[in-house]
Amino acid sequence: MASSRRPGTAPPSRPEPSADGSPSRGGTPSGARPTSRDVARHAEVSQATVSLVMGGKWQGRVSPRTAETVRSAAQALGYRPNLAARSLRLGRTRTALLVVPALTHDYFARVHTGASRVAAEHDFGVVLYPSPEGTGPAVDPFGSARAALDGVIASSMAPEALAALRDGGQLPLVMLDSDPGAGHSPATVNLDIADGMRQAAAHLLELGHRRIAHLAAEIDTWTFGVRARALHEALAGTSGTVVRTERSPLSVEDALHAATRILEAAPRPTALVCDDDLLAAGACKAARRLGLRVPEDLSVTGIDDLSLATALEPELTTVRLPAEEVGAEGMRALLAVLDGRTASTPVLPVELIRRGSTARPPREERP
Template structure:
């Protein structure tokens, strides 16, 4: 149901005229009253109507692309591909190209909700959310409510590399992280590794859980005990710190699986600092197949996710130039890429 100015007035316990004055900023209003009105606006997700906003209603030229970290190639590749696809032509929702705005949340749940609110108020034509979601019931409920409001207003929603959101009309491109992680661990097991450490991402992210589940499924199927696991951010420093912890807990590790390719760089650095060779002493594997993985020495064994292709498809879905997948969700397959950083264990 659409929230009206009268609803805001009732929640703030003021007149509709006072709400209008606060929102238009053209008449003095007491600070306490203004704060009460704006709190009601936020609580109700109110989006003002009128000549100015109606021009932007779901036919605006604005598309928001939410990323955790634009400096991370995982997000940069998808955002860049989506933006390029939106500028490549096609009539889109309002005709012509769109203004793609990249919203960098820094992994903050609060920033994610703030950007969704701002995009709602701007009547964005489309919103693309990339990467895994936070596994917190309160935050998930808040995001679901925001997305439902956006969809109700006519905004096209696309989830890229993110699990589907129940009861929200969105086109979902979900990466098959579980299968990718399972294939990677099966590769190490086939080489003969039985003492495998795992450097995982943040424990409260869906991507982390799905990749770890795939890893554990492969170990369980082979009857191999799970090695030590350490959690941390998806960055190089985390790989170095976690590797130190893993080797302290299990000095005889013969392989380390990293949460992503950037973390794998930190793993390799920590191993070399201890005089260990790759893959002679310890095999190392990553995930995502970022561009630099073929240039490191040795080249990194990893799991390829088609980030550019997925981002471009998300852009077309946002424009409406590509039909939504059947059932609303398309599972994007993951592919094992074997390179020089993995080999059979010595002895």
């Protein structure tokens, strides 16, 4: 430890947080973060032993007494392993990238929450890739962060963006809400959106609706494609029909216009199935502007069960999506892949929440 400083050995000058609230740990140097070597010195063992103990794999290699000594020394010094060094050594970073179209959509915020929760349980970190425009798909998730990732979880990616993802890195990839048959990824996590559409359709049929319109999202992802197909299939063979379909960007304002087009055309539907609660909100506004009451003159259903759904009046009948669970399962799947285990690829159930925006059709329309 004497100053045997050879040429080219000057350490990079750390800014040293300057005298302030530094807790002045019992550590060796002064204000610097303690390293495993400091702990070793403190516990009078070698650095390797500290590493073994802290790594938890000391069974039969270190005596319980020594292990305890090391642990308390680490505790006393406030030691925390340096993640950069660990990553460098292991070649893994314990960090996952979560790619979502827009965090400002509550669904994705919830997906993130779920993924983060599971990640935290496994000492994993989550980095978000925010889409440039806030609505479009992600474009280049691989900035300089790329080398620091162990895997990618991507939600609702458009095909072209997906291709870029595959091209860019050979990182393990888990897809959420994406075509499980496309073979892009070893693992997928999906919602049983088709069943949600079936539930919505069944609910409306049961109430007596026959002329049903579809307000679809103008987004070219698999999960939205499923919605349209499922609705048609659910009505096939029943007395109900999809009388009209309009597509709209995912905003209340745009949905208002699209819904207006639907409601002004003949024959006017008695129920409107919307791909998203935001669209349903727009539809409700459109109806009111045309002098139609919801649900007396028009029933409306959404998908998501955003907080918006209960803020509206009437409250929205909607298909609740277990967003957090999607994120959590996605992270579990990624962890499984990283572990070399085979990931389950669940399809999570959804549930129709019946509220005030659906009712029997107007009397003159009843069959």
